[in-house]
Amino acid sequence: MVAQNIDDVVDGLAGIVREATRSGDRIGYFAALYRQVTVEVRTAIHAGLFDDGPRMDRFDTHFGNRYFEAHDAWLRDRSGPRCWREAFGLLDDADTVIVQHLLLGVNAHINLDLAVAAARTAPGPGIQALRGDFLLINDILGRVVLAVQDSIDALSPFMSLLDKVGGRTDERILDFSIRQSREEAWYNAVLLAGQSDREREVTMERLDVRAAVLARLTARPSGLVRPALELIRRTESDDVPAVITHLDHAMERAATI
Numbered sequence: 001m002v003a004q005n006i007d008d009v010v011d012g013l014a015g016i017v018r019e020a021t022r023s024g025d026r027i028g029y030f031a032a033l034y035r036q037v038t039v040e041v042r043t044a045i046h047a048g049l050f051d052d053g054p055r056m057d058r059f060d061t062h063f064g065n066r067y068f069e070a071h072d073a074w075l076r077d078r079s080g081p082r083c084w085r086e087a088f089g090l091l092d093d094a095d096t097v098i099v100q101h102l103l104l105g106v107n108a109h110i111n112l113d114l115a116v117a118a119a120r121t122a123p124g125p126g127i128q129a130l131r132g133d134f135l136l137i138n139d140i141l142g143r144v145v146l147a148v149q150d151s152i153d154a155l156s157p158f159m160s161l162l163d164k165v166g167g168r169t170d171e172r173i174l175d176f177s178i179r180q181s182r183e184e185a186w187y188n189a190v191l192l193a194g195q196s197d198r199e200r201e202v203t204m205e206r207l208d209v210r211a212a213v214l215a216r217l218t219a220r221p222s223g224l225v226r227p228a229l230e231l232i233r234r235t236e237s238d239d240v241p242a243v244i245t246h247l248d249h250a251m252e253r254a255a256t257i
Contacts, residue, residue: 001068006042006057009064013038016071017248024240026091027071029098030105032248033148038064040140040251050133059121059130066113083108083211090219097232098243099152099159103218110181111211116204118189127193134186141178147254151246156236158228 003009013035020028041060045053073080074088087104090096122130153159188207192200221229237243 001072003061003064003068006038006045006060006064009060010035010038010042012064012068017244021241021244021248026096026101026240027088028240028244029101029247030087030109032244032250033102033144034067034105034109035248036148036251037141037144040144041137044136044140050136052129052133055121055130056133059117059133062120063109063113063117066117067109070108070113081108081112081208081211083112083208083215086212086215086219094238095233096219097229098156098236098247099232100218100229102148102152104215106178106181107211107214107218110178110185111214112204112207114182114185115188115192115207118185119192119200123193125194127190130189131186134189138179138182141182143254144251145178147250148247150254151250155243155246156232158232158235 001008001012003012013031016031017028017035019025020031038060041056044050045056050056070080070084070088074084078085078088080088087101087108090101090104118130118134119127188203192203195203220226237246
């Protein structure tokens with residue numbers, strides 16, 4: 001599909017979540033997270049929280065279409081960006097835990113797609129005017145990630161092991177990954193916005209290769225993380241439709257607390 005506005009993005013993601021829930025497809029994990037972020041961005045646009053609401057609608061539409069293009073390419077002939085092929089290629093792997101599926105989607109969509117979408121929305125010197133609204137999305141992401149992380153904790157009783165073996169005591173792994181990636185995405189957006197068409201192709205290729213490497217490291221980590229993931233896998237829910245539903249209602253549960 002090709003979205004024309006942010007409403008189309010929300011509807012498209014909702015459709016993927018519904019179909020994934022029906023078929024038991026793990027592609028619904030990241031789609032559920034992404035749908036909630038998009039709904040929150042749309043709410044912020046309607047509330048006038050961004051400096052330029054129509055621009056943010058365009059931005060989110062470009063961003064959503066990057067995901068839809070990758071999704072459709074994978075379903076059509078297993079093509080698309082390398083980093084998305086790495087993510088989608090593990091959907092049938094029962095050894096990959098819930099948080100890994102989420103991180104693989106986050107990696108591809110932020111480390112590649114976000115910078116591309118930002119540069120398309122505000123090319124040239126205009127990219128600097130986007131910075132304030134770009135940073136405001138971090139606050140929205142933070143709220144959604146906190147709610148989704150609570151869902152992950154409920155679905156994966158031993159998720160806290162990842163923080164312990166990773167040496168983190170004050171950061172949740174999903175939130176940490178997203179915030180770090182978005183900082184680099186802004187740098188890359190500014191770079192892309194000032195480049196020629198040929199230069200952009202080269203930069204996008206470089207970003208895709210790097211994101212694909214990060215995807216492989218996320219999928220097959222070394223050291224103490226590997227046995228921790230094995231324990232998490234044995235104890236977390238393997239009911240894919242139920243997991244998708246739980247993730248997709250994370251913000252609703254958070255609102256009732």
